[in-house]
Amino acid sequence: MEKRIIKIIYIGIILVLFGVVFFIVVFSPSHLRANDLKKSTKTSSASETMSFGSKKEGAVPTIYISGSGGNVSPMNSLLGGIFPNIDTKNDCLTIQVNISDHNKLTVSGNINPDDKSPIIEFATVKGTENGELYSAAIKVAMRYLVTHYNYTEINIVGFSSGGTGAVYYMIDNENNKSFPKVDKFISLDGEYNSEGQLQFGESLQSVIANGPILKTPMYRYIAKNYRKINSSTEIYFMEGNWNFSKQTDGAVSWADTFSIYHLLVENKNVVSMYLYPTKYSHGNIPKEPLVQNYIKKIIY
Template identity: 55%
Template sequence: MIMKRNRKKKIKAILPIFVLILMVISFIGGHFTAQNDTRKAQVKLESSTKASSSVIIGKAQQSIMVPTIYINGSGGDIRPSQHIIDGMFPNKATAPETGLTILVDISRNNKLTVSGKISSTDKNPIVQFATVKGTDDGELYSKALKVAMDYLVSTYHITKINMVGYSSGATGGLYYILDYGNESDAPKVQEFISLDGEYNKEKNLEAGETLQDVLTYGPILKTSMYQYIEDRYTKIDPNTKFYLMEGNWSLEKQTDEAIPWADTFSIYHLLVANKNNVNMYLYPTKLRHGLVPKDPLVANYIKNILYPTL
């Protein structure tokens, strides 16, 4: 009996301590649970905030203008691009606003001259670009285009752009993408249209080489111009769509008078390797290189790509 009484006393003495321990554990457990719930709530709140922001950003992006910059060739003026624009929109009332002309003088430290402006309501404004007569160097064009792009970004806050490059203007446009396209503030190039573009310094096919060989493997003879592109082509955004146009003026010589087909299509396989969507168009024409911007087929092809609803 005495042992039972002693055992009961011990249990009574231990019980309050045990209850106290349970209360502490319960409090601590409840505290951690509350913390976890708070953390979950914070995570949900952050996720919700990010989601709503992305929607807002998405809506804003849809309303931002996407200009098309027409890069003229070594003639040094905007006449070629104006011929293309006139061909696309003979009825001026249906045309996008031409708006802006940008001239960059490489002989005067890339002096910038701008005329006109872009309307805030125009979603697809036209920008015409040229540099001094005789410019046919891709790197010089690239630097001049950088000046023009910096102006467009700082003045109109553009984030996307299309390019139409004619002759050495196409060379300069591609060099610009290679040199500056990955900079954080550079507008993303959505569509790149090359009209009789030069990428392998006017080199014809070698003996035994076919155009299909060039399209599949690239040219046998690689000039420094081509090697510059080959060494850097992976810098091109794979999301940029490419359209390589070349006039079939002489079937026998495989040239448009100035640029051989083997030259203008020499970058085709590089773009394919880079996962770009690339199209080639060898169109029949009676017009030599200097007159191809006046060709109706050229105007219709470019219009269907850039302004399908106009």
């Protein structure tokens, strides 16, 4: 009888341990989960793709590109989570480019000359979702940064349509040797197929492997020109799993934000993708602690 009780206890312990391991593997934020994808596409975590070599001698800033809201408030929330003691008005450089007024440039804030990882916030006017217009505005900001700080490398974090603008910028200007090389690009709930959703008979797995069936002009432009993106740029796609049944963050479909994944794999970029659980819908995603922690690990 005693042996039987011991055996039952032993089996119980094994089952509990198995349950813990299962929970960690399946519900880990860095684990891509989308209707239990049986994907042939390999995804990687930041720890697998990050390089921990010697720190670069020159400063490598990160420019945080806001979405179509027309201000840097979302980036303030994001940076406040990454650096709890940051004063974004004084510890960051803020650049606003008004595409409605001949790309008028407004700059405020500061960059510490001794800082090896300066922070720059960027926004254009409210309602900007056009990748071409965004690209032109980012180009104005880059020209300012090169002129005043002589940066040769830069990281980009693009939120929502800011991600669209960043990809267009990398296509339109990567061969411009006077601009800083993009070292890492993080797409935070970015839009690359005009909010295109899964079509009949299509799966997220097939989108990741081969691209979408529905190809909007936005996607077609990227598909035509993606090889202009520097293949040495590390690229990270992040998307919020806010509504699992509809596969969306409340605004951008998973099938949209991951639609260009296969193109950049074909371009031989190091590409990672994260579908993370969140209670925040699209507009508040920069407040998500998982997002803040991922970005901090990847860049800093």
